[in-house]
Amino acid sequence: MSKTKNTITLLLVWALPALLLLLTRIILGCYYESNDDVAISQVIRGETALAPVTNMHLYFHGLSYLLARLYHLLPSFPWYGVLLYLLLYGSLVLVYQTLVDLLASYLSLLGLTTCLIAIYWFAWQETALLMNYTRLPLLLAGTGILYAASRRDSRWSLLLALLVVAIGWAIRPSAAILGLVVALPGAWWLAGFQAAVPITSAVALMAIATGIMSANYSAIEKSYRQVDIQLVSYSDYQLYQPRPLSVADSLGLLSVDNWALGDSTLVNERLFKHSLQFDQAVFLHHTLPRKARASYYMLREYYQWLILFPVLLGVWLLLQNPWREHGEFWAAQVAFTALLLFLIAFLKLPQRLASPLFSIWTVNSLLYVMQRSPGLLRFSRAWQWILCLAFLLTSVKVWRQSRMYHQRQTQNEAYMSQVYAVAKHHILVAGGVEWAYIYLSPFKTYELSDSPVVTLMGWLALEPSLPPLRKHLTGTRDFEESLNRLATNPSAIWIMQDAFALYLRVYAQRHRLSSTSKLYPVYQRSLSPNREFASLYRVQLRTRRATR
Numbered sequence: 001m002s003k004t005k006n007t008i009t010l011l012l013v014w015a016l017p018a019l020l021l022l023l024t025r026i027i028l029g030c031y032y033e034s035n036d037d038v039a040i041s042q043v044i045r046g047e048t049a050l051a052p053v054t055n056m057h058l059y060f061h062g063l064s065y066l067l068a069r070l071y072h073l074l075p076s077f078p079w080y081g082v083l084l085y086l087l088l089y090g091s092l093v094l095v096y097q098t099l100v101d102l103l104a105s106y107l108s109l110l111g112l113t114t115c116l117i118a119i120y121w122f123a124w125q126e127t128a129l130l131m132n133y134t135r136l137p138l139l140l141a142g143t144g145i146l147y148a149a150s151r152r153d154s155r156w157s158l159l160l161a162l163l164v165v166a167i168g169w170a171i172r173p174s175a176a177i178l179g180l181v182v183a184l185p186g187a188w189w190l191a192g193f194q195a196a197v198p199i200t201s202a203v204a205l206m207a208i209a210t211g212i213m214s215a216n217y218s219a220i221e222k223s224y225r226q227v228d229i230q231l232v233s234y235s236d237y238q239l240y241q242p243r244p245l246s247v248a249d250s251l252g253l254l255s256v257d258n259w260a261l262g263d264s265t266l267v268n269e270r271l272f273k274h275s276l277q278f279d280q281a282v283f284l285h286h287t288l289p290r291k292a293r294a295s296y297y298m299l300r301e302y303y304q305w306l307i308l309f310p311v312l313l314g315v316w317l318l319l320q321n322p323w324r325e326h327g328e329f330w331a332a333q334v335a336f337t338a339l340l341l342f343l344i345a346f347l348k349l350p351q352r353l354a355s356p357l358f359s360i361w362t363v364n365s366l367l368y369v370m371q372r373s374p375g376l377l378r379f380s381r382a383w384q385w386i387l388c389l390a391f392l393l394t395s396v397k398v399w400r401q402s403r404m405y406h407q408r409q410t411q412n413e414a415y416m417s418q419v420y421a422v423a424k425h426h427i428l429v430a431g432g433v434e435w436a437y438i439y440l441s442p443f444k445t446y447e448l449s450d451s452p453v454v455t456l457m458g459w460l461a462l463e464p465s466l467p468p469l470r471k472h473l474t475g476t477r478d479f480e481e482s483l484n485r486l487a488t489n490p491s492a493i494w495i496m497q498d499a500f501a502l503y504l505r506v507y508a509q510r511h512r513l514s515s516t517s518k519l520y521p522v523y524q525r526s527l528s529p530n531r532e533f534a535s536l537y538r539v540q541l542r543t544r545r546a547t548r
Helices: 002-028 036-045 063-073 079-103 109-129 135-150 155-171 173-182 184-215 219-236 247-257 269-275 280-302 304-320 323-346 351-372 381-423 433-437 466-474 479-487 498-510
Strands: 427-431 453-455 492-496 517-525 535-543
Touching: 002 079, 002 109, 002 381, 036 063, 036 079, 036 433, 063 079, 063 155, 079 109, 079 135, 079 155, 079 351, 109 135, 109 304, 109 351, 109 381, 135 155, 135 173, 135 184, 135 351, 155 173, 155 184, 173 184, 173 323, 173 351, 184 323, 184 351, 219 247, 219 269, 247 269, 247 498, 280 304, 280 323, 280 351, 304 323, 304 351, 304 381, 323 351, 381 433, 381 492, 427 433, 427 479, 427 498, 453 466, 466 479, 479 517, 479 535, 492 498, 498 517, 498 535
Parallel strands: 427 453, 427 492
Antiparallel strands: 492 535, 517 535
C-alpha cells in the first residue's frame, strides 16, 4: 500500500508538472513576455559588455555569477531560459506536494489529478506560456512558504522552503517579498500560529541578505540603484510630473522619455530630484483613472476566471453556513483586493505581476476550503460543469493568443537574423533593436553580432558594465565622446529606431554647445517591412555651426 502511494505521489508531484510543461512547450510554445529577459541574458553572456557580467547589481544576485560561468562553458546554450523553467517546475512541485498531502484523503485519484491539472491550467499555464523573470520570485516565495507551513513539523522541509525563498529573493528581492505577503493567509490556514516559524525565518533571511548586500554596495552601485528607483517611479509608476529647471534638465528628461539613459551627465540622481514633482491634481484626475482603466481591461481579459473562483467559493460557503463562520475568508479577500488596488494606484499591475499573484491567491482560496470546509471538495455536478465551461473558453482564448505570439516570434526572429547578417564582424551600436526581443523563445540564444554591441536604449543602458565597454572600444568612458569616436570608426554600424535617431540628433544639437562637432544620423535602409523595427543608419560627425 505504501509503495503504491509513493508511486502515485511520484507521478502526481514530480512527473505531472514536467508533462504539463512539456505539453505547453509542444502545443502552445514558450515565449518571453517582454524584452527584459533577452536583454539581461545578453549582459550576463557578455554580448553587450566587455566580458560576461557576474554581478547584475539589482537582480539575479549570485545567480548571475552561476549563469556567467555556464555561458563561458557553453556560450550558445540557453542557460538563462532553462534556469527560469527549472525554477517554474520547482514551484509547481512544491504546490503539488502541498495539495496532494492535503487532498489525497478527500478525492479519488481521478479527482485529485483533475484538480492538479486545473491548478496548472488556470493558475500556472500563463507563466509557462509567457515567461518573465519577475513572475518567478513571487511563485517561489509563495509556494515555498505554503510548503513549509503544510509540513511544519519537518526541519528539512523548512530548510528546503527557505532555499526556495532565497532563490526568489536573489532573482528580484521586492517581488519575493510580495510573494511572501500574498501567501500569508494560506500559511495561516495551513498551520495557524505555527506558520510563524517559516514566515519569520523567511523574513529574517531576506532582511539579513538585504543588509549584507546594501552594506557592500559601491558608490557606483548605490547611484545605479537610486537612479533605477527614481526612473521606475517616473516612467513605470507615473507618480511624478516633469518640471525641468534648466535646458540641461529638459534634455535629461527627453533622454529618459526616449529610454536613452547612458549619459550620466544628464540622467542622474540630481535630474530626478530637481526636475520631477508629485502633482496631486494630475495624479487624481488623470494618472489614477488611466492606470485604473488599463488594469481593469487587463484583469477582465486575462484573469476573469481566477477572479471568479473565490467569488464562487464565497457564494457556495454562504449557501452552506452563515457568513460569520467564514470571516477569515472574507477578510482575506478584502485584503487581497486592497493589495491589488494599492499596486494599481501607486505602482503598476502588469501581467507579469498579476499572474503569479492570482496563482498564489487561487491556491490560498483552495487551502481555506480544504482546512475549513472540506466537504466542498467533493466535486458536485455544478462544479464539474463550471470547470468544463471555464476550460473550454480559456482553451480557445489561449490557443488564439499562442498563435499570435508564434507569429510575432517568427517575425522577430527573422528580423534578428537580418541584424546579425548586417552586423557580423562589426561593432553594433544599437538604439531600439530591443523592440524585437519580445516573444522570442526562452530556449534559444540570440546573437546580434559576433563583435561587441553598444546598447544605447533601454533600462539596461544604466548598467555599470557599459562604460568599461565604451572605454575599451573608444578609449573614453564619456558617453558623447565615445559616440563621436564610434561615428568615425569604419567597423561600427548603427541600427536604430527612427524615433531614437531623431532623439540622437536633438541630443547632439543641444548637448555641449562648446564642442566643434555633433552626431548626425542619416537613414540608409530598413531591415524589415515593419518600420517599427530599428533600421540601418549611417552616423556622420558634422561640424557644429557657430551660434551668436
